[in-house]
Amino acid sequence: MRAAVVTTFGGPERVELAEVAVPQPAAGQVRVRVRAAGLNPVDGAVRAGVFGGAGQRLGLGWDVAGEIDAVGPGVDGWAEGRRVVGLHYGPVKPLGTHAEYVVLDASAVAAAPASVDDTAAAALPLSGLTAARAVDLLGLAPGDSVLITGAAGVVGGLAVQLAARAGLVVTALAGEGDEEFVRSLGAAGFVPRGSAPAEPVDGVLDAAVLGETALGFVREGGAYVGLIPGAAPAAERGIRVEEQEVAPDGALLARLSALVDAGALTLRVAGTFDLSEAAKAHTALATPGTRGRLILTVSP
Known part of the structure; x- marks a missing residue:
């Protein structure tokens, strides 16, 4: 079979x-x-050698949407032909989801959203799980305020929707031209990139990786959640600092899939490339201002 x-x-x-x-x-x-697989910034980092693995053949791709083709011993509840989405975790692996077939633990897959095709569904696993875990780590109660940096990005946009659904009062930090878009996702307030909120917030979900700058927006005793392990700023003023690290979670992915079908979670696709165009897709990945996930498609 073919694999990138x-x-x-x-x-x-x-x-x-x-x-x-x-x-x-x-x-x-x-x-x-595999019918479709997301291309994420982590794939570019793997390609560039950020995670090591020199001298090995490294597979690319974490997100997958497709149908079950074979079931291993001891698997209950899944059968051949079922449409699924899943997360293939790990930066250093011999085979990723940018391939014609991929093997996953049964606990890492969930039924694909029935309301969208495989191309859109492939944008859900990594970004959706990252956003959902980050919102949960905030530990905020309905009515509390949260600032989400990078709110117009793929993960930030999903986090805005999930945080608003959880009853949080969301302020989105994004580019000036993105205000209408982030408000359509559920943001109650808006802060242009390079500016600060008018008053401290109960928590920050730092999708833009602003670090200490974003920490400065949090009230004393509040919460800060970063998305990149090891990149969070040091805690200060009694602020609880957390770092989200994504992991395969079929149960959580199933809940996110159900939200897509309920119209409560919008998935964004910026462009599609055939698997044979994987290198071209990586070039597009490096283009600034991409809005949505790039998807590799695999013909039947």
């Missing part, structure tokens, strides 16, 4: 399409026939 991999670190030109063996599901696993 890197064997030498560098720019988009290092992404190659390789012929590899079709993976076989072990006990507790399912094999998914």
Whole structure:
């Protein structure tokens, strides 16, 4: 089968399409026939060698949407032909979701949203799980205020929707031209990039990775949640500092899928590329101002 991999670190030109063996599901696993797979910034970091793995063949891709093709021993509740979404965690792995088939633990998949096609569904797993876990880590109560930086981005936009649904009073920090968009997602307030909120907030979800600057917007004793492990600022003024680290979670992914079907969670696709165009997609990934997730599609 075909799979997008890197064997030498560098720019988009290092992404190659390789012929590899079709993976076989072990006990507790399912094999998914990939129809679409998200391209995330972490894939660019893997390609560039940020996570190491020199001398190895590294697979790319974390998000997947498709249908179950085979079921390993001991798997209950899943059958061949079921449409699913899933997260294939890990930056250093021999095979990712940018391939024709991928094997996942059965606990890492969920029924795909029935209201959207595979291309849109592939934008959900990594970004949705990241946003949902970050909102939960805030530990805020309905009526509390939260500032979400990078609110017009893929993760930030999902976080705005989830936080507003949880009853939080959301202020979005984004580019000046994004105000109407982030308010349509549920933001009650808006702060242009480079500015500060008028008063301290109960919590910050720092999708833009502003670090100490964003921490300065939090009231004494409030909460700060970062999205990149190891990148959060040091705690101060009694502020609780948390770092979200995504993990496969089929149960949470199922709840997010249900929100998509209920019209409560909007998925955004910025563009699509065939699997054979993986290197071209990586070039697009580096283009500033992309609004939505880039998706690799795999023809039947």
